Amino acid sequence: MRILITGANGQLGLELQRTLDEDEVLATIRDQVDIENRAAVSDAITRFRPDVVVHAAAYTNVDGCETDPDLAYRVNALGTQNVALACAQVDAAMVYVSSDYVFDGSKGAPYLEFDDPNPISTYGRSKLAGERYVQMSLRKYYIVRTAWLYGVGKNFVRTILSLADRNGEVLAVTDEVGSPTFARDLAEAIDKLVRHPVYGIYHLTNDGSCSRHDYVKAICEAANRKVSVIPITSEEFLARHPLPARRPPFSVLHNFCASNALGIRLRPWQEALASFISSENLAIPEHKQ
Numbered sequence: 001m002r003i004l005i006t007g008a009n010g011q012l013g014l015e016l017q018r019t020l021d022e023d024e025v026l027a028t029i030r031d032q033v034d035i036e037n038r039a040a041v042s043d044a045i046t047r048f049r050p051d052v053v054v055h056a057a058a059y060t061n062v063d064g065c066e067t068d069p070d071l072a073y074r075v076n077a078l079g080t081q082n083v084a085l086a087c088a089q090v091d092a093a094m095v096y097v098s099s100d101y102v103f104d105g106s107k108g109a110p111y112l113e114f115d116d117p118n119p120i121s122t123y124g125r126s127k128l129a130g131e132r133y134v135q136m137s138l139r140k141y142y143i144v145r146t147a148w149l150y151g152v153g154k155n156f157v158r159t160i161l162s163l164a165d166r167n168g169e170v171l172a173v174t175d176e177v178g179s180p181t182f183a184r185d186l187a188e189a190i191d192k193l194v195r196h197p198v199y200g201i202y203h204l205t206n207d208g209s210c211s212r213h214d215y216v217k218a219i220c221e222a223a224n225r226k227v228s229v230i231p232i233t234s235e236e237f238l239a240r241h242p243l244p245a246r247r248p249p250f251s252v253l254h255n256f257c258a259s260n261a262l263g264i265r266l267r268p269w270q271e272a273l274a275s276f277i278s279s280e281n282l283a284i285p286e287h288k289q
């Protein structure tokens with residue numbers, strides 16, 4: 001297959017490049033194809049004529065989106081529209097990577113692909129606007145919602161380990177629940193998904209769920225950090241460290257469609273986390289490496 005990737009230097013983009021090694025891949029970064037530039041996007045896609053475009057580029061800073069909504073909507077909504085319109089020009093299928101933050105987190109049970117979104121942050125609203133542009137521009141699309149992504153680069157796992165090494169203790173909230181997802185596992189699931197012309201919305205996360213507090217404990221244990229992980233409520237945390245954007249309290253995604261229709265399942269999040277920490281050599285504290 002001929003596959004074009006946007007956002008190829010991001011956490012998911014890097015894993016897609018590694019995973020799709022049997023395909024003819026054009027991996028694009030912002031300097032080559034700025035998704036805000038409709039002509040540049042159209043030019044890249046019509047020249048390469050891909051079978052599939054995996055659109056992994058996004059403005060992913062959730063608090064940054066809240067303070068600069070114009071940028072959030074330009075990249076995540078209009079940028080996605082640019083990619084979708086270019087896919088339509090060459091009849092390419094499009095994978096749009098979306099987010100658990102399209103939900104408000106009030107359901108109290110894992111979200112199905114059939115549940116109605118109701119974002120509570122600008123990031124979530126801009127990602128949902130991207131979904132809508134994809135749906136109105138194309139017939140051949142996969143909207144892949146994922147959550148709590150980590151991989152190569154800056155992410156929650158690395159932030160927690162550096163806080164643990166610096167402070168010897170970490171505060172972690174008990175009332176925010178989701179599904180940590182290894183970007184490599186998501187890339188492998190997307191690799192399988194695009195072999196099936198079965199279009200629609202898919203939830204793809206590692207299996208299972210946890211609170212941020214359970215997650216931080218698991219990170220520190222897997223990486224051999226003997227530190228205290230202090231439970232705290234979101235309200236207490238925000239009183240100490242105010243953040244501009246609201247987060248959904250419970251954004252677990254039920255991976256119903258990929259599992260039932262296509263037999264695509266991701267491993268439990270604990271296994272994926274252990275594999276990431278050993279593959280990245282994070283089990284040894286940085287200052288001792």
Ligand SMILES: NC(=O)c1ccc[n+]([C@@H]2O[C@H](COP(=O)([O-])OP(=O)(O)OC[C@H]3O[C@@H](n4cnc5c(N)ncnc54)[C@H](OP(=O)(O)O)[C@@H]3O)[C@@H](O)[C@H]2O)c1
Nearest residue numbers: 007009010011012030034035057058060099146147148149
């Ligand atoms: N990270 C998460 O926890 C999470 C959770 C749910 C869903 N998602 C979704 O999953 C996808 C992949 O996330 P990720 O964690 O891999 O993101 P990431 O590491 O932040 O990578 C995003 C990439 O997009 C690029 N980009 C930003 N603006 C661009 C523009 N105007 N033109 C071209 N490229 C641009 C960035 O380039 P620069 O480096 O030059 O800025 C970066 O390489 C995104 O769609 C995100 O919304 C992520």
